[in-house]
Every structure is written in C-alpha cells, then in structure tokens.
Amino acid sequence: MPRQTHGANPPIGGETSTRGPARPTEGEEGTLPPKIFRLLIEATPSAVVLANREGRVVLANPEAEKLFGYAREELVGQTVDMLVPERFRAVHPSYRTAYSTRPEARPMGKGRDLFARRKDGSEVPVEIGLNPIETPEGSFILSVIIDISERKAADERQKATLRELNDLRTALDEHAIVAMTDAQGTIVYVNDKFCEISKYGREELLGQDHRLINSGHHPKEFMRDLWQTIGRGEVWKGEIKNRAKDDSYYWVDTTIVPFLKDDGKPHHYVAVRADITERKRVEEQVLELNAELERRVAERTAELEAANRELEAFSYSVSHDLRAPLRAVDGFSQAVLDDFGALLPEEGRHYLQTIRAGAQRMGQLIDDLLTFARLSRLPLTRQPIDTDSVVRQALAELAPHSDGRSVDLRIGDLAPCEGDPGLIRQVWVNLLSNALKYTRQREAAVIDIGSRAEDGETVYYVTDNGTGFDMRYSDKLFGVFQRLHRAEEFEGTGVGLAIAQRVIHRHRGRIWAEAELGQGATFQFTLGTEENQ
Amino acid sequence: MSEAMELLVVEDNAQDLELMVRALRKANLTNRMQSARDGAEALELIFGEDGFAGKAGTGPKVILLDLKLPKVDGLEVLKRLKADERTRNIPVVVLTSSKEQQDVVESYRLGVNSYIVKPVSFERFASAVEELGLYWLLLNQPPKIDG
Numbered sequence: 001m002p003r004q005t006h007g008a009n010p011p012i013g014g015e016t017s018t019r020g021p022a023r024p025t026e027g028e029e030g031t032l033p034p035k036i037f038r039l040l041i042e043a044t045p046s047a048v049v050l051a052n053r054e055g056r057v058v059l060a061n062p063e064a065e066k067l068f069g070y071a072r073e074e075l076v077g078q079t080v081d082m083l084v085p086e087r088f089r090a091v092h093p094s095y096r097t098a099y100s101t102r103p104e105a106r107p108m109g110k111g112r113d114l115f116a117r118r119k120d121g122s123e124v125p126v127e128i129g130l131n132p133i134e135t136p137e138g139s140f141i142l143s144v145i146i147d148i149s150e151r152k153a154a155d156e157r158q159k160a161t162l163r164e165l166n167d168l169r170t171a172l173d174e175h176a177i178v179a180m181t182d183a184q185g186t187i188v189y190v191n192d193k194f195c196e197i198s199k200y201g202r203e204e205l206l207g208q209d210h211r212l213i214n215s216g217h218h219p220k221e222f223m224r225d226l227w228q229t230i231g232r233g234e235v236w237k238g239e240i241k242n243r244a245k246d247d248s249y250y251w252v253d254t255t256i257v258p259f260l261k262d263d264g265k266p267h268h269y270v271a272v273r274a275d276i277t278e279r280k281r282v283e284e285q286v287l288e289l290n291a292e293l294e295r296r297v298a299e300r301t302a303e304l305e306a307a308n309r310e311l312e313a314f315s316y317s318v319s320h321d322l323r324a325p326l327r328a329v330d331g332f333s334q335a336v337l338d339d340f341g342a343l344l345p346e347e348g349r350h351y352l353q354t355i356r357a358g359a360q361r362m363g364q365l366i367d368d369l370l371t372f373a374r375l376s377r378l379p380l381t382r383q384p385i386d387t388d389s390v391v392r393q394a395l396a397e398l399a400p401h402s403d404g405r406s407v408d409l410r411i412g413d414l415a416p417c418e419g420d421p422g423l424i425r426q427v428w429v430n431l432l433s434n435a436l437k438y439t440r441q442r443e444a445a446v447i448d449i450g451s452r453a454e455d456g457e458t459v460y461y462v463t464d465n466g467t468g469f470d471m472r473y474s475d476k477l478f479g480v481f482q483r484l485h486r487a488e489e490f491e492g493t494g495v496g497l498a499i500a501q502r503v504i505h506r507h508r509g510r511i512w513a514e515a516e517l518g519q520g521a522t523f524q525f526t527l528g529t530e531e532n533q
Numbered sequence: 534m535s536e537a538m539e540l541l542v543v544e545d546n547a548q549d550l551e552l553m554v555r556a557l558r559k560a561n562l563t564n565r566m567q568s569a570r571d572g573a574e575a576l577e578l579i580f581g582e583d584g585f586a587g588k589a590g591t592g593p594k595v596i597l598l599d600l601k602l603p604k605v606d607g608l609e610v611l612k613r614l615k616a617d618e619r620t621r622n623i624p625v626v627v628l629t630s631s632k633e634q635q636d637v638v639e640s641y642r643l644g645v646n647s648y649i650v651k652p653v654s655f656e657r658f659a660s661a662v663e664e665l666g667l668y669w670l671l672l673n674q675p676p677k678i679d680g
Contacts, residue, residue, distance in 0.1 A: 320630045323653055328548035331655035335555060356655070363653030370632065492576050 009308070047145040050175065053138060055079045055096050067126075067147055069119035080143070085117045103132030103141065116145060125152045177252060177273040183266050185209040185227075197252075197275055199245040215249055217241040230258045230269055251280040315373050322366055330359040361493075365481075368495035372480060375502050380420050387460070388414040390421075391449055394428045402436050405445060412450025415458045417527050423503040424527075430496040431462045431523050437490055438466035438521065457526050465520040477513055500525075538585070539565040539670055541593040543575040543610065544628075545602050549558045549651070553597070556659035562666040567593070572605025576613060579620060593623060595669035597632040597662075600636055608639055615644035624669055627660075 038059075041048050047064035051057050053400025060068075060075045068083055069074070106129065115123045130142040173191045180189035190205050197438045198205070198213050205212065218241065229236040236256045243249055252273035257268035259470060333352045341349060393413055417424070432447070439445035448463040469477070469484045476482040478501040482495040500523075504511040515521035544550045550568060554620055557563045569575035575598075585591040596614070600607035607627065624646040629636065632650050640648050649665065652658050659672065662675045 136541045150537075316631065316633055319632055323630045323651070324546050324549060325657070327552065327651060327658060329550070330653060331552040331658065332556075334659075336654040360654050367632075 049143045051080050053100055067115060067145060083116055085115050085123050106130040125149050125312050179271045181269050191490040197250055215241045215243040221494065230256050230266065233258050233264055233266055249274060250277045252276060315370055318366060318387055319370055323363060326359045326363050330356050365493050368493045370492050371498055372495055375499060380506055382418050383421055385417050385419055385421055385424055387417050390425050391428055394425060394432050398433050407445040407447060410448045415451045419507050419527050427500045427503050430500045434496060435462050435464040439464050442466060459524050459526055461522055461524040463522040468515040468517050468519050468521045470517045471515060474513060538593045540566045541596045542566060542568045542649065543598045544568060545570050545599060552658060553662050556662040559664050560663045560666055562670055571603040572607065572610045575610050577604060583605055586617060596625045597628045598625055600627060600631055611640065611643045611645060624673060626665055
C-alpha cells in the first residue's frame with residue numbers, strides 16, 4: 001500500500017530568490033544571480049515546484065505543468081496539497097509542517113510509492129526530491145518530481161518475469177537433475193537432485209568437471225561427439241552412464257544446451273538430465289532374456305532339425321530295408337507254389353497264399369505309413385485350385401472301383417479353393433474312394449458332393465448312403481491305422497482318413513464326420529486361408 | 534564268359550537277386566547275364582583291368598542298378614558310368630526299394646534312363662523285371678558305340 005509522505009513546501013520568496021541552488025554544498029559557486037536560477041529551473045527536464053513555508057507554490061516549471069496538467073498560473077499561490085491524491089490530503093499538511101520544522105535534503109528514491117494527483121484527478125506514481133532553501137526572504141522548499149510510471153511498469157514486468165523463472169526452476173528442480181558448467185566444462189551449478197544421484201556434496205562438485213562422474217563406459221568417440229556438438233553451439237541429447245561417489249553406476253537421459261555469447265561461442269552449458277537407471281536395467285534384462293531365448297530357440301531348432309534328419313533317415317531305411325524281406329517272403333512263397341504247387345496238399349497251398357497276403361498287406365501298410373509321414377515333412381505350397389475339376393478327375397480315377405455298380409453321383413456347386421494341389425487332390429481321392437467303398441453293398445448308391453458357404457468360409461462335403469458308422473467311435477475315425485470295420489468287410493489300412501485330416505490340418509482347416517450305422521455318412525471339411533496359417 | 538555280356542545286375546540283396554534271376558530265366562533272358570553284389574564290384578567289372586569299359590563292344594546292353602549298396606552306393610556307380618565317354622551310352626535302369634523323391638531326382642540328374650520302384654508283390658516284381666529285360670535287351674536300339 002502506498003504511503004504518502006509528501007514533503008512540506010517552504011517556498012522561497014516571490015520570484016526573486018537570491019540564494020544559490022538547492023544543495024547546501026560548501027559555497028562552491030557563491031551567489032547565483034536570480035535570473036540564472038530561474039533559467040535553470042525552467043530548463044530542468046523534470047518537474048520542479050518551489051513552495052514557501054506555508055506550502056504555497058511560488059514557482060513551477062513547464063515540466064511541472066506537463067506532469068500535473070495545470071497551467072503555471074493555476075498552481076502559483078495554491079498549496080501543494082492540491083497535488084496530492086485526495087485520500088492523503090487530510091494528513092499531508094501535518095507531514096508538511098513536520099518537514100518544515102526539521103528540513104533536510106531528501107534525495108530521490110527515499111520514501112517510496114508516492115503519487116501525484118493531476119488536474120484531471122488521475123494519479124501518477126512519482127519520486128520526489130526535497131531540498132530546503134534558506135534565503136533572507138525566508139525558507140523555501142524546492143521539490144523535484146519525476147514521473148516513474150514507466151519505470152514502475154517495467155519493474156512490475158521484471159518482477160513477474162523473475163517470479164515465472166523462479167517457478168519454472170522450482171518445477172525443473174523438482175523433476176530433473178540440473179547442472180551448469182562454464183565453457184571449459186567446470187561445474188558452476190548443480191541442483192539437489194544432481195547431488196542426490198551422484199552422491200557427491202555440492203561443494204565436492206563445484207569447480208570440478210564431469211570427469212568426476214565419468215563411468216568409462218562410453219567410447220572416446222562418444223564423448224568427443226558430445227563436446228564437438230555443444231562446442232558448435234548445438235543441443236546434444238543422449239543417454240549417459242555415470243559413476244556415483246560410491247562407485248555405483250547410474251544412467252541419465254541427458255540434454256545439454258549451450259548458451260552462446262554474441263560471437264556464437266558458448267559461455268555456459270546447462271545440462272538437464274533424467275534418471276533412467278531403472279529403465280536401462282530393465283532394458284538390459286530384456287536384452288539378456290532375448291539373447292537367452294534366441295539361444296534356446298537355436299538349440300531347439302538344431303534339436304528339431306536333428307530329429308527331422310533322423311526321421312528322414314528312418315523313413316528312408318524303412319522304405320528300403322523293410323520292403324526287401326517282404327518281397328522275399330512273397331516271392332519265394334510264389335516260387336514254392338509255382339515249382340512245387342502240385343506236390344502240396346490244398347491246405348499247404350492255402351497257407352502259402354495266406355503268407356503272401358500278409359506280406360503284401362504289410363507292404364501296403366509300410367507304403368501308407370511312409371506317405372503319411374512324408375505329409376508332415378514336405379513343405380506346403382498354396383495355389384488356386386479348381387475344385388470341380390479336381391473332384392471330376394478323382395472320380396474318373398476311381399471309376400474302375402465302381403465298375404458294374406449303380407452309383408448316382410450328384411455333383412453340386414464346388415467352389416474353387418487355395419491349397420496344395422497334390423495334397424488337396426489326395427483328400428478328395430480318399431474321401432471319394434471311401435464313399436464308393438462303403439456304398440458297395442447298396443443296390444443304388446447315392447453320393448452327394450458339393451460345397452456351401454457358412455460363417456464366412458467354404459464347407460466342402462461328401463455324403464453317401466452307405467454303411468455309415470457308429471458315432472460312438474467317431475473319435476477313432478481319423479487315427480492312423482484305426483478301422484471301424486473288419487478287414488473282411490472292407491479292405492484298407494486305416495490311413496486314408498488320417499492322411500486327409502493331416503492335409504486339412506496343415507491347411508489350417510477342419511474336417512469332421514457325421515454318420516449313422518447303416519444310414520450313410522457325411523464328411524465335411526474347410527480349408528484355412530493363407531492369413532491364418 | 535567268353536561271349537559279351539548283355540545284362541549287368543548290380544544287387545546286394547541275395548533274395549532279390551534270386552527272384553530277379555528267376556523272373557528273367559522264365560523270360561529266357563538270363564543267358565548272358567552277370568551280377569555284381571556291391572558298388573565296388575560293379576566298378577571293377579566296368580572300369581577294372583579286365584573291365585568292359587576298356588574293350589569296345591563288350592559292354593552290356595543294359596545295367597540294372599540298385600541304389601543302396603555296400604562299399605560304393607548306386608548313385609556313385611551311376612555317376613561314374615554317366616561321366617565316362619566309354620560307358621555313357623549304356624542304358625542304366627535304377628531298380629530300387631526307395632520311393633524317396635530325393636533318390637529319384639538325383640538319379641535323373643545324373644542321367645539315369647529309367648527309375649523303377651521294386652514292388653513287394655512277387656508277380657508285379659517279376660513282371661517289372663521281365664518287362665525291363667524285354668524292353669532294354671530286345672526292343673531298345675542303342676546308338677552304335679565307336680569301333
């Protein structure tokens with residue numbers, strides 16, 4: 001709140017003050033002629049008002065006119081109280097009297113927050129210098145008044161800026177590790193967080209450079225790049241590993257901002273850092289885990305590859321070596337039949353035929369097993385497939401099996417698909433040959449083949465009116481060598497549906513069956529798309 | 534064996550060999566047949582001191598070659614046969630148990646003339662051997678080898 005301490009005004013007599021200028025300096029100039037005194041007052045670039053003991057204005061210069069908004073004639077003869085804001089007017093005369101009784105020179109700036117009242121009632125912040133002047137004509141008070149509204153506004157702005165800066169710094173200190181160095185890198189400022197993380201006291205850091213906390217982790221080129229960048233006046237950003245006083249390490253995400261002189265050379269660097277030790281630790285852990293994982297994957301891959309090679313060698317060996325003895329069993333049984341058949345009783349010939357049938361069946365089993373095993377090893381190639389023509393070709397191939405039978409083949413719509421042509425063909429051959437096989441006992445076999453769209457995918461189906469099967473055993477249907485019929489009823493090795501299922505699964509599709517004993521069966525499948533492979 | 538051989542069978546399995554001989558005999562194709570029981574013996578017969586490679590016009594009309602052989606395997610024998618000017622034109626039929634694609638592909642890459650998988654069933658095996666013999670010995674017209 002402004003305090004009004006406007007000085008009293010002891011005016012100098014009339015217009016002819018003979019005493020020298022205000023300051024009672026030891027008679028330097030001697031006596032100043034009144035004319036010169038007047039000119040001086042007139043020329044002074046600040047408002048000047050001379051008042052007598054009673055506080056009445058005796059003299060005012062043009063600057064005073066300008067400041068207060070009164071013409072000189074309006075001022076002279078009036079008390080200076082009229083130039084004081086109304087709220088201080090009551091007390092002003094007493095201040096004035098007090099000053100008059102103990103007058104002393106009071107320089108500018110002493111006693112703050114003074115206001116002058118202008119003619120239009122507005123107030124102006126001012127500074128006032130008071131000088132008592134003793135003359136033979138009596139005591140006067142010379143007031144010099146300066147309008148400080150500009151300066152006050154500037155002061156306010158500066159204060160606000162400082163406050164803002166201070167707030168920002170408080171916030172920054174709260175968040176970041178801050179240090180400042182001079183151009184040589186000598187630390188001239190550190191905040192609490194810097195001390196906290198480096199575990200050094202402030203006095204241990206100031207005057208040192210950052211070598212004190214150098215961890216030795218970074219290569220020379222890294223540090224050189226840092227110094228070259230900021231030396232050029234550019235901001236450097238990076239992650240630095242530092243060593244604390246207790247030899248522990250910490251990581252900081254660092255931004256170094258150079259502050260430049262007019263010649264573009266830095267005079268100070270401010271480094272703002274964030275503690276990222278924990279993040280780095282987690283990152284390193286992740287890297288370690290990844291490396292470990294990769295190592296294990298490589299190990300497992302090698303193991304799998306070895307297993308695969310073994311499996312291949314195994315299949316190869318089965319293919320080669322297991323079939324040769326069977327050929328001998330079959331071949332020499334036949335040789336006995338050919339050469340000595342006549343010498344054998346009927347029963348003996350039957351036994352030899354049985355031996356041959358067994359050997360041949362085992363040969364078939366081996367072949368099917370190898371085919372099945374090969375399915376998992378060979379890579380899958382997806383191509384567009386014209387399902388309709390695949391199905392017709394398969395049926396043509398199977399036609400000899402239904403020679404002389406009445407088979408009503410109803411081929412419906414068959415949507416094209418994408419898949420491995422050889423494998424998909426095999427699925428159709430297996431499903432269709434099953435349908436033909438299990439309708440053998442029907443007078444009029446009916447086989448329905450087609451596809452339909454369902455839930456955004458295509459379902460292919462083969463329905464027959466054959467012998468069907470008991471749904472209680474449906475879980476065995478797709479197992480290798482699993483059969484739901486006796487060999488005397490229907491021949492087969494029990495691999496066909498296992499192969500079909502494996503092919504469909506390798507295409508990311510599904511295959512399922514519905515049947516009723518004696519009423520026929522329906523096999524359905526879908527083929528996955530490339531995306532969900 | 535004064536007369537030039539007509540058929541060379543390279544087969545390590547005695548039973549298979551016997552069955553082949555039996556089938557060929559039935560077709561009257563065994564009179565000038567010779568056999569080798571492993572890859573090394575086959576190479577000796579072909580490229581050895583007394584081998585037919587050195588004597589023009591004495592080579593067989595066809596070689597039936599098993600792949601899985603002791604000492605030197607069938608693919609190696611095939612490679613040597615097809616790499617040599619003197620034996621390159623002799624037809625080689627691989628007759629093996631292996632259905633493995635890698636064997637088929639490799640055999641054809643090396644220049645095999647035919648690749649037959651031995652069936653388990655004797656009838657089919659016998660008829661395969663018989664047909665082979667008939668085709669290569671009687672029907673096939675090989676190019677005239679120099680001299």
